[in-house]
Amino acid sequence: MTFMMEPDTGVLRLSNKRRQGMKLSYQLNVSVSDGVFTNTAQVTVRVLGANLYSPVFNQRFYLAEVQENSPPGSKVMQVSATDEDAGLNGQIT
Known part of the structure; x- marks a missing residue:
């Protein structure tokens, strides 16, 4: 699975679903910047019903x-x- 984030809204979307190599959960590092400062958060995405x-x-x-x-x-x-x-x-x- 691959994910994309909409830069204007922060909405995380599924961009590609591949069954081969799919995992039950994904750990994503998401960064945000205002041009001067940057902060990072870890997001866990659990795949339900896999x-x-x-x-x-x-x-x-x-x-x-x-x-x-x-x-x-x-x-x-x-x-x-x-x-x-x-x-x-x-x-x-």
């Missing part, structure tokens, strides 16, 4: 066996996966 990571199964391959006469509803196998995203985007269903 869905950066794909879910990953704990194993690449699974093998299950089930008896031919197993009743409906019989548990065959349980698989597990994780997702590094935070919040709702990290939940797996």
Whole structure:
């Protein structure tokens, strides 16, 4: 992500959104000057709702066996996966 600041208003805007290399937060150093004096502040921009990571199964391959006469509803196998995203985007269903 890249940001730009409007010099007349101080409004910080998103100028380019790239998913590749996106982070969950950005630390920006913002400077202001009146021509004589300069001051700097650190601005933290948190990316909300970012869905950066794909879910990953704990194993690449699974093998299950089930008896031919197993009743409906019989548990065959349980698989597990994780997702590094935070919040709702990290939940797996």
